[in-house]
Amino acid sequence: xxxxxxxLVAAVRASRKNAAVSLDLIARIGSRExxxxxxxxxxxxxxxxxxxxxxxxxxxxxxxxxxAAQIEAASHSPxxxxxxxxxxxxxxxxxxxxxxxxxxxxxxxxxDLFVRSVLDVACxxxxxxxPWMPLARGATYVAMDIDEGLMAFLGEALPLLGVTGCAIVRxxxxxxxxxxxxxxxxxxxxxxLEQIEDGAGARILDRLxxxxxxxxxxxxxxxxxxxxxxxxxxxRLHELVSVTDWRVVREELFSGELAFLLQKEKRPPHKxxx
Numbered sequence: 001x002x003x004x005x006x007x008l009v010a011a012v013r014a015s016r017k018n019a020a021v022s023l024d025l026i027a028r029i030g031s032r033e034x035x036x037x038x039x040x041x042x043x044x045x046x047x048x049x050x051x052x053x054x055x056x057x058x059x060x061x062x063x064x065x066x067x068a069a070q071i072e073a074a075s076h077s078p079x080x081x082x083x084x085x086x087x088x089x090x091x092x093x094x095x096x097x098x099x100x101x102x103x104x105x106x107x108x109x110x111x112d113l114f115v116r117s118v119l120d121v122a123c124x125x126x127x128x129x130x131p132w133m134p135l136a137r138g139a140t141y142v143a144m145d146i147d148e149g150l151m152a153f154l155g156e157a158l159p160l161l162g163v164t165g166c167a168i169v170r171x172x173x174x175x176x177x178x179x180x181x182x183x184x185x186x187x188x189x190x191x192x193l194e195q196i197e198d199g200a201g202a203r204i205l206d207r208l209x210x211x212x213x214x215x216x217x218x219x220x221x222x223x224x225x226x227x228x229x230x231x232x233x234x235x236r237l238h239e240l241v242s243v244t245d246w247r248v249v250r251e252e253l254f255s256g257e258l259a260f261l262l263q264k265e266k267r268p269p270h271k272x273x274x
Contacts, residue, residue, distance in 0.1 A: 004040050005031055011044045018051055022146040025171040026051070029196060054192040055146060062091040062125075064153035075160040078131065085128040085161075094188050095125045097218070097256040106133045108252050109214050109261050110183060115139060118165075119181040119210060121172050122146075122189035127154050130161040141165035142177060173197055176207050184210035188218050188257065190236070201236075205244045205262075213246065216259035233258055 008030040012018050018026070029050050033043040067088050074080040086102075089095035098105060106129065116136045120126055123143040130141065141163040143154050154167035170176075172193060176184075186204065193200040205213065217233035230253065237260055241248060246262040253259075 004034055004043075007040060008034065008044050008047060012047050012051070015048065018048065020148040020150070021051060021055070022148070022169055022171050024174050025146050025196075028171065028173060050196065054195050062088070062150075064149040068153050068156045071157045071160050081161070082131050085131060089125050089128050092125045094218075095129070098126075098129070101254045101257070102129060102132045105129075105252075105254060105257070105259070109250070109259055110134060110212070113183065113212060115182045117181045117183075118142065118163075119177060119184040119208070120144065121176060121184060121186050121204065121208075122193065123154070123167075123185070123187075124150075126185060126187055127158060127161070127167075130158075130163055135163065139163050142181070143167040144170045144172065144176070146171055172204055173200055176204065176209075178209060180209040180211075182211050184208045184213045186213060186215045187259075188216050190215065190240075191217065191233075201240050202243050205240060205246055211264060212249070213262040214259060215240075215262060216257050219253075219256055219258050230258055 005027060009023060009026050012026050012030065013021070013023070026047065030043060030047045033046040033050070034040070037043040037046055070084045070088065071081070074084040086099060089099060111134050113134075114136055115134070116138075117140040118133075118135065120141065120143045123145050127141060127143045135141075141158055142165050143151070143158070144167070145151060146169065148169050151167040151169045158165050158167065168177075172189070173196060186208075190201040190204075193204065197203075205215075215237065217229070217237070219229050219233075234251075237248070240246075241262065245265045247265050249261040249263045251258070251260050
């Protein structure tokens with residue numbers, strides 16, 4: 001099995017589309033596919049298909065090296081920087097859907113919070129929305145996702161966006177940073193993560209060390225279908241909070257996105273504690 005998994009990971013990474021995808025994620029998906037497929041070829045094909053569903057389908061013509069140059073060239077002007085960030089965010093389906101609500105999305109959800117540190121899980125290009133986020137001066141921003149090229153780009157871009165921090169290549173299912181953050185973003189990621197692993201949303205929420213979490217869901221598919229998605233994902237959110245230590249502080253329904261601000265419940269001290 002180990003040799004088959006090594007062969008699978010090598011074959012998947014050999015394709016241009018998956019060349020920068022986290023090895024841990026490929027191995028995680030591939031090991032499961034090897035258990036249920038008849039042969040290695042079938043497992044490789046299934047792994048590539050799953051990676052496309054959870055990540056690849058969202059990208060449209062993003063060039064990390066060219067993007068870094070654009071950010072650097074625009075960094076001298078707030079207006080120019082916002083324009084470039086908008087253009088770059090349009091190359092990822094998830095952030096493209098948020099462009100029309102950028103001026104209100106973060107303001108409504110976290111505008112009344114004092115945010116000095118951010119963890120952005122399965123971030124995609126969301127860190128490019130920093131110019132629209134009401135963050136404290138000198139805030140720290142930690143971005144994490146599965147693509148090495150994307151994380152290299154964001155590592156260069158974050159200081160130019162006015163925050164300190166880093167971008168790390170990590171599959172959210174393998175863990176999140178152990179430090180505490182004022183806020184964690186988990187934007188439209190739960191449905192994708194739960195395609196890989198049942199119950200992933202609750203497990204990640206349990207692991208997050210943050211005062212608040214902004215968790216959101218899409219209200220339509222990539223193909224434009226909307227029927228019942230708000231009700232389905234609202235119910236899913238309440239299932240998640242019912243099995244974790246989080247409570248809903250507010251709900252916001254935007255065009256294309258259903259978002260929630262969650263706060264960590266404070267557990268009462270044990271009766272025997274002194």
